[in-house]
Amino acid sequence: MEHAELEAQIDRWRGYVQRRQAISPADVDELEDHLREQVADRQATGLDDEEAFLVAIKRLGNLDAVSREFAREHSDRLWKQLVLMPEDPADAGAPPWRELAIVLALAVGAGLAVKAGLTWIEGGGVLARNLGLLVLPFLTGYFAWKRRLNARVVVGILVPFAVLAVVLNAYPFASGGSTEMLAVLHAPVVLWLLAGIAYVGGRWRSDGRRMDFARFTGELVIYFTLLALGGAVLTGLTFAVLQLVGADLEPVLENWILPFAVPGALVVAAWLVEAKQNVVENIAPVLTRVFTPLTIAMLLAVLAVLAAVGGLAEVDRGLLILMDAILVLVLCLLLYAISARNSLAPPGVFDVLQLVLVAAALAVDAVMLTAMLTRIAEFGFSPNKIAALGLNLLLLIQLARTGWLTVGFLRGRRPFTALERWQTRYLPVYALWAAVVVLAFPPIFGFA
Amino acid sequence: MRIDKDLVAASATPLVLGILSDGDLYGYAILKRVGELSGGGMQWTDGMLYPLLHRLERLGYVSSSWGTSEAGRRRKHYAITPAGREAFADRQEQWTVVAEALRQVWHTAQRPPAVVQGWA
Numbered sequence: 001m002e003h004a005e006l007e008a009q010i011d012r013w014r015g016y017v018q019r020r021q022a023i024s025p026a027d028v029d030e031l032e033d034h035l036r037e038q039v040a041d042r043q044a045t046g047l048d049d050e051e052a053f054l055v056a057i058k059r060l061g062n063l064d065a066v067s068r069e070f071a072r073e074h075s076d077r078l079w080k081q082l083v084l085m086p087e088d089p090a091d092a093g094a095p096p097w098r099e100l101a102i103v104l105a106l107a108v109g110a111g112l113a114v115k116a117g118l119t120w121i122e123g124g125g126v127l128a129r130n131l132g133l134l135v136l137p138f139l140t141g142y143f144a145w146k147r148r149l150n151a152r153v154v155v156g157i158l159v160p161f162a163v164l165a166v167v168l169n170a171y172p173f174a175s176g177g178s179t180e181m182l183a184v185l186h187a188p189v190v191l192w193l194l195a196g197i198a199y200v201g202g203r204w205r206s207d208g209r210r211m212d213f214a215r216f217t218g219e220l221v222i223y224f225t226l227l228a229l230g231g232a233v234l235t236g237l238t239f240a241v242l243q244l245v246g247a248d249l250e251p252v253l254e255n256w257i258l259p260f261a262v263p264g265a266l267v268v269a270a271w272l273v274e275a276k277q278n279v280v281e282n283i284a285p286v287l288t289r290v291f292t293p294l295t296i297a298m299l300l301a302v303l304a305v306l307a308a309v310g311g312l313a314e315v316d317r318g319l320l321i322l323m324d325a326i327l328v329l330v331l332c333l334l335l336y337a338i339s340a341r342n343s344l345a346p347p348g349v350f351d352v353l354q355l356v357l358v359a360a361a362l363a364v365d366a367v368m369l370t371a372m373l374t375r376i377a378e379f380g381f382s383p384n385k386i387a388a389l390g391l392n393l394l395l396l397i398q399l400a401r402t403g404w405l406t407v408g409f410l411r412g413r414r415p416f417t418a419l420e421r422w423q424t425r426y427l428p429v430y431a432l433w434a435a436v437v438v439l440a441f442p443p444i445f446g447f448a
Numbered sequence: 449m450r451i452d453k454d455l456v457a458a459s460a461t462p463l464v465l466g467i468l469s470d471g472d473l474y475g476y477a478i479l480k481r482v483g484e485l486s487g488g489g490m491q492w493t494d495g496m497l498y499p500l501l502h503r504l505e506r507l508g509y510v511s512s513s514w515g516t517s518e519a520g521r522r523r524k525h526y527a528i529t530p531a532g533r534e535a536f537a538d539r540q541e542q543w544t545v546v547a548e549a550l551r552q553v554w555h556t557a558q559r560p561p562a563v564v565q566g567w568a
Contacts, residue, residue: 033521059493415506
């Protein structure tokens with residue numbers, strides 16, 4: 001045991017390096033192998049243990065600088081840290097309570113906007129068209145403040161927002177018509193893209209930032225659901241207690257609690273995702289792993305049922321809309337699984353499973369397209385059919401290319417990043433399509 | 449002689465790809481090879497090699513696999529991929545252009561104009 005001191009030193013060094021979030025345990029192994037080789041070479045030239053260790057450590061470089069370099073390459077590992085800690089020391093001046101105050105103010109603001117809308121806007125259709133316009137500016141505003149957007153980006157967000165607001169309110173929609181319904185459904189997608197531009201701090205060209213926004217969206221859904229569940233339990237209990245003493249909470253719930261709680265929860269959830277991601281961090285990959293096989297089973301069952309029914313022309317219109325929703329859900333699951341995956345890991349069983357999911361979704365999509373085309377051939381065009389057909393084609397393209405790239409990755413022909421890049425590059429297409437549905441469909445179809 | 453840090457950074461990718469195109473290696477051996485090739489003139493900060501290798505791996509230029517060293521330690525080996533060979537050929541062309549331009553600049557600069565003395 002003549003090298004006991006050296007071993008102890010290397011052990012201490014390992015412990016020190018392991019505390020760096022950007023350097024994974026496998027990287028520490030790799031660095032340790034390097035360190036030991038260097039030490040052995042120094043010893044061969046006649047240095048003693050301690051001298052050799054010191055030279056090797058010095059040659060390895062300043063640990064802060066090296067760790068920064070690792071962080072630059074593996075920014076995903078730092079994701080939870082980036083938002084908890086200010087990116088540069090100049091930011092540290094803002095006390096944490098200020099952010100909380102701003103978030104709460106924005107949450108109350110979103111609630112007030114919705115309440116005002118409920119009070120003053122006449123007609124359910126008009127309100128439904130404006131709901132996104134009332135809530136999402138507060139969320140977008142939070143990111144605009146948080147990311148300190150420059151004037152150009154702010155204008156770049158405000159102009160499309162204004163166009164959308166004008167179009168949604170100035171178009172003479174026929175009450176209860178399908179173009180109005182389509183606008184109500186598609187406007188939030190465009191607004192979400194604008195929120196995304198604010199989220200990525202105007203760096204919308206960056207694939208990495210886009211993927212961060214996809215992660216953020218997934219986490220937001222989880223947090224919002226958790227908040228909603230908690231809120232439901234609380235109101236339920238309050239309801240029960242008040243009912244026992246003879247007070248009826250329902251009008252208060254309808255008129256005050258829900259209009260404030262739902263949009264407020266959205267803003268607060270966004271802040272929570274920003275501030276405390278690591279709480280849910282480990283749940284995300286687990287959720288995708290649980291739901292991928294379940295979704296495959298669901299898709300296969302749906303396929304079997306559709307095949308058994310036969311005669312696709314008679315398929316109910318409601319079913320087609322539902323199936324569209326299922327496919328969008330599959331896509332979200334896929335995107336979320338991809339965003340949660342370590343892009344350096346070699347192909348595994350889960351990647352095969354993902355390919356099966358894509359194949360099943362493609363099969364369902366093909367059936368849907370056939371059904372839609374049959375309906376169109378038989379009953380002619382309608383805004384609903386064209387919107388559904390467009391969405392289906394977009395989904396088909398994304399799924400087909402995803403499947404193709406996954407096959408390439410499984411066969412070791414392509415890196416996983418190719419798959420990631422395809423997803424992030426394709427995402428804006430959906431927002432563009434949504435914009436077309438909102439802006440162009442109503443005039444084309446006479447606002448029917 | 450100390451080589452400027454930007455120059456080291458710019459030449460690191462083609463150097464690593466070129467070294468790996470001669471055969472699979474692990475990190476420390478790559479650095480040793482860099483030292484030999486430059487006659488000890490290029491001293492990298494050792495730790496910086498690994499983020500670079502990981503980036504090349506992410507880009508699909510190299511692939512890695514874990515093995516064991518003679519001493520029985522875990523050791524990560526890197527191998528160049530077909531995409532890496534393409535990137536290497538591309539880099540080589542770029543560097544040839546740069547080197548040719550520099551060669552001409554060196555050539556003209558070797559004859560210092562006589563007026564310089566009067567300026568000092």
